[in-house]
Amino acid sequence: MMRKVFYFLLLATAFLASCKKDKKDGLVPSKNGSTLDLVKDSVFLYAKEAYYWYDGLPSYAIFNPRSFSGGSDIAALNNELNAISQYKINPATGFPFEYYASIPGEAKYSFIDEGQVSTELNGTNSNFGFAPFYNDANDLRIKYVYPGSPADLAGIKRGYQIISINGNSNLAYDGGSGTHTQFVINAYANSSTITMKLQKADQSTIDVTLNAANYTTNPVLTYKTINAGNGKIVGYLVFNSFTSDANADAKLDAAFNYFQSQGITDLVVDLRYNGGGYTSTAEYLDNYIVPASKSGSIMYNYYFNDILVNNFKGIDDPLLSHQFRRDDKNQLYNYAQFDYTVAGNAVKFSKKGSLNLSRVFFIVTGATASASELTINNLRPHLDVQLIGGTTYGKPVGFFNININKYELYIPEFETKNSSGQGGYYTGMTPGAATYPGIKDYDDATKDFGDTTEILLHHAINFVKRGVYSVPATRIQGLAGKLKTFSVEQSNEAGIIVNANRFNGMIFNGNLKKK
Template identity: 25%
Template sequence: MRLLKISLLFILILSLNSCFDDRDDNAIAASEINDFVWKGMNAVYLYKDEIPDLANDRFTSNEDYGNYLNDFSDPLDLFESVIFQRETVDRFSVIRDDYIAFEQLLAGTSKSNGLEFNLYLEPGSDTEVFGIIRLVLNNSIASNLGLQRGQVFDAVNSTPLNVNNLNELLGQDSYTLNFGTYNDNGTDTVEDDTITSTTNSQALTKETYTENPVHQTTIIDVDGENVGYLVYNGFNRNFDNQLNEAFSELQASNVQHLVLDLRYNPGGSVLTASYLGSMITGQFTGDVYSKLVYNSGLQELNSNFDFVSSFNGNTINSLNLNKVYVLTTSRSASASELVINSLSAYIDVVQIGDFTTGKTQASITIYDSPDFSSSEINPNHTYAMQPLVANSINVNDVAVPGTGLAPNITLIESPRNFGTLGDINEPLLAAAIADIQGLGRFSQQRIDFRVIQTDLNIKPLEEGMYIDTDDVILNRLNLK
């Protein structure tokens, strides 16, 4: 990665000085948090030019500025008032009231029982809900108890799940899952499918847990050729060595094909994403992998991330492939999309699964400090923000569309057959193997199960992607 030539810290200071005096000016009667929100968004927001209230000449005096801030009793209201087209364009900028907890999340640490699950409305009902375990995290409470992907549950603490109680029941630190079975009743239609309760159950308690995103590495023999299968669940810089070790295993096995499973990968470090691209290839070292483009006032920060051959003194284990299979769902976001978008400019990328999230922008974690870094943070509160600050594009200046990246082979994970990750009969992996064998590409008829959207299942880096840069600039930038 080419280090940014202009210090973001320096540019931020210039931006602030162009507007108003330091926050301690007694003329500013608004809360410190509101002051932080406006100045931070004015300094770095990607869509600043689209928001008149963020213009450098918006206020004629400190009094005018103070009166504006005092109109907002809640910092969240001020933050939302300067977001550009929340429903369609900027779906991802956030303000957080506890940056300490958030920093732990960025490191991959959270309270978890080790389960990730999908929630659906039961066929024929607008209120009854059932869930399916989609992932059991390694070395977690759930894995130690023997829970498995594909298990169906329809109640918690013996209370049937519905749209009104699921957040309360599944949001507890301790609860008992009551399992059921999914019955398709021998037909192709969903309408007559049923969920049958059973007497099986399992008590679960959440604990502090750090996930190693390198979830599974498997070597599969396909007609005498080695196919590498890698389940990677988050671009976490703390586990770059483990990712490189996984590719060492793939390299030692002389894999001729790679199936990269990003179906539950919500994003993370864009620097790690460039390492991953370099591990898959190896023949493009020094070429541009991806680019960042900032707002009109921060064009000096526009930067490139290159394919590399090493990181932190470690030689990257590269496979030198000209083709890769990538498995996706609608939860594949940000850095996952960056990998597909960036690699597709250089090699053949066969995407199997569902449309991805559709997220191409970058965000930065900023704090209430003199330069918005994590140094000298205002001790009077714990608010921090993650506004979008840049667009991520590939070497050909192509961005990920807001509608997501379209699969070459469409296969939607179905409650009828989740399969086992790494099993050659698991539908998405089976489709990749069939294509490798030259058996032709196929797409299933889409069966639309009614998915329940909830924050219960949000991963620490959900829909996030951050950029690690020179500490002189800022300690962390985030592609969101």
């Protein structure tokens, strides 16, 4: 059973949140209307109370939640969230905090679904079990395959080139809203069946037809050790999702027990496609990496908005009083009964295992988000943290899901900062920048995970051997031998876009303390 878990009750009062008074407006939304109208009201009114940037939102009357529409109910609700997300401006950038450069006007963090994310992060996926990646504008690849998934059972491997999908070979990257790109996204992310022609490294081809199916997610795609010479043993771990503790912890235990038995001197954690997940799993991973001398010291702090911190002062019947979870003593309380102060939500290190590392390498890309970035940021004050790859997604905020009727609402309710007060990486972490030591270079999807000739892993091994990074790799494609047309930044952007509807987030599932 999950060590730290949400326990929500679906109450009629939460569904009828639209009947609550908007204190800032002096307006009571109508109790009349369709179910969708009432859910739209609830989304906005919960945001006015719990959203980290609630103070940037207009009144209910000006915003008019019921005015938003879409091709489906869920599309209409996400269009409402897109609008909510664009009000509060980040003074450091001049853009909204939730500005999504690849698709301006869409929320970078907020979304609503019907429980799919909760299911996925608790270890059950229902899809093909692979994801595509534009290695270059005209070079579409398989970037990973989950063990036990339909793709794995069909023999598909990372690095295979995708020649055609559903008989269509016009797959060249043409931007976020481009016809070809959208075809690829819809085929693999929004369909239940897909047919592909794939080319292997030896130039042979295979034809596969996959049907989406349920399988248990193993977030550890692989782990191994690499002998770098001169007594240097490198542990290499590919961690692809911060699923629940119940799903992830045992897999991490196996990897780190092996690393300890092999006496590794250095560690490379590959988070290049890890979009995040539960904060408790990030803590679990950090506790394996942090030096033993730091056990008991602050790992990171949560920062909630002033409504929550000030105990809902001036609000007679908080909407969050109709959302429930268990505290650290397993007693059931509503969300208005918890302590949201910084002091009340400090997380401390609790060292696991016997590794005593002074340095850790993280392989990252634009798909590295949220709980992955939290993992990295937590360790920065305590050992030498090196980043290799592309600029990360940029999500220093997270959420707890809010139940409204059959939907689960995710809006940022908190920001995190490490023990040195570092955070605010809304534009991502760039390897090689002044505050993020390392090297920026291309993701190399032509090679399998753990191949020491793969560009990003090669950089880490070279640094272990020589104490310096090699010159960024020659920009050629693995099979065709042609010069790359993508810059690192373009490759990063394409990776984010084709990531499609994959979850990017950081879900609070720690132990709130009762105030």
